[in-house]
Amino acid sequence: MGRGRPRGFDRDEALDRAMRLFWTRGYQDTSIADLTDALGIGSPSLYAAFGSKAALFCAAADRYQESDGGRPGIALLAAPTARAGVEALLRENVALFTHRGGPRGCLLTRATLSCPPDDATVVAYLERSRRERLTALRTRLKAAAAAGEPLPSDDVDTLAQHYDAQVQGLAVRALEGATRPVLQRTVDLTMAGWDALAAR
Amino acid sequence: MGRGRPRGFDRDEALDRAMRLFWTRGYQDTSIADLTDALGIGSPSLYAAFGSKAALFCAAADRYQESDGGRPGIALLAAPTARAGVEALLRENVALFTHRGGPRGCLLTRATLSCPPDDATVVAYLERSRRERLTALRTRLKAAAAAGEPLPSDDVDTLAQHYDAQVQGLAVRALEGATRPVLQRTVDLTMAGWDALAAR
DNA sequence: CCTTTTCTGTAGTGGTCGATACACAATAAT
DNA sequence: ATTATTGTGTATCGACCACTACAGAAAAGG
Structure with missing residues (x-):
């Protein structure tokens, strides 16, 4: 089992919401603030989980295609x-x-x-x-x-x-x-x- | 004849360059700084001549369609x-x-x-x-x-x-x-x- | 000349962007 | 209990966004 503090949100559900947001508003017009709002998490959590806006988009797009x-x-x-x-x-x-x-x-x-x-x-x-x-x-x-x-x-x-x-x-x-x-x-x-x- | 200081740039040529820029980079990704660079004018001149980024886009798009x-x-x-x-x-x-x-x-x-x-x-x-x-x-x-x-x-x-x-x-x-x-x-x-x- | 009008260049406005420093909370291993 | 590790919340960072206040420059009218 992982050692540190457990993540306080569901990663897959967050990806789904990010996918929806990117799908609705495109890449550039979807801001980190939009994402943290929709996902209900703070930006440090987002960056810890996904790395960057670009990486989050790629993960969300993978989910879209799957x-x-x-x-x-x-x-x-x-x-x-x-x-x-x-x-x-x-x-x-x-x-x-x-x-x-x-x-x-x-x-x-x-x-x-x-x-x-x-x-x-x-x-x-x-x-x-x-x-x-x-x-x-x-x-x-x-x-x-x-x-x-x-x-x-x-x-x-x-x-x-x-x-x-x-x-x-x-x-x-x-x-x-x-x-x-x-x-x-x-x-x-x-x-x-x-x-x-x-x-x- | 108009009275004040004459405009220091060609309005039509500026519109052409703006059109090219919007065409190349889209609306949102074309910044005022990009435009003032390409047009070779300061932002106050741009706003005096065209009103706003949205109005400039509409004028440039009109030119495109014409x-x-x-x-x-x-x-x-x-x-x-x-x-x-x-x-x-x-x-x-x-x-x-x-x-x-x-x-x-x-x-x-x-x-x-x-x-x-x-x-x-x-x-x-x-x-x-x-x-x-x-x-x-x-x-x-x-x-x-x-x-x-x-x-x-x-x-x-x-x-x-x-x-x-x-x-x-x-x-x-x-x-x-x-x-x-x-x-x-x-x-x-x-x-x-x-x-x-x-x-x- | 002087005034009026219009444009330009400098230097900013407040706001938002993507991304983070840092302190603290929450878990597991020892 | 202590230590190590990882996530969260607050409070930002510098950069850039669209836009503009202000003072001076350049023309026309008097």
């Missing part, structure tokens, strides 16, 4: 075909970005556009996350191409870029206030485009 | 068909978002995601700009529908939302570092989807 934010990626891989996977990816993202009671949009996209470029730790974290997401998409599509599934294009790399852009577009539109039904219809159109192209 | 940032909207309206208009809109945006020597992405999208929600002036400005852009797109598509042009869908409102989301997706992808050829191929795919759907 919980709500991870659903779309899982849905992509779980689907039997690339067509179903991409549709599930988009629909899960719509659900994530417009979840009632939850912050709108994507925690990572939001942070990407609101993080000062000199904060190397966070910038590197975000860059890696984006690369992993794009790689997952490309890998899934490449497997589908190898399996002979009909795809909207032979250029798998462009396909991955295109559907990744769809996700980012949904994230921004959600932040701008687009409702769930509106985004769902946007996805309907995207998938109709897939079908029309894949059928040729 | 110069580079206005091209896509003009291209949309100038094209003979909705199909050509949407393609021109997307391609002009790709050019705008990846212009060599210019900041990447969209000044307005960037500001939307990096503006503190309590800055009512800027939030209202951005909201109005977005509404106008979406309205322009919807109006163009509605006219096309009335003219009997073949469209990917009968639901003009959803079409407008969909292609607006494309623009936002391109803006984010450009900020993330996607190159111009990559974004061009994304647009190729989007327009291929239009053709495949409109032909049915």
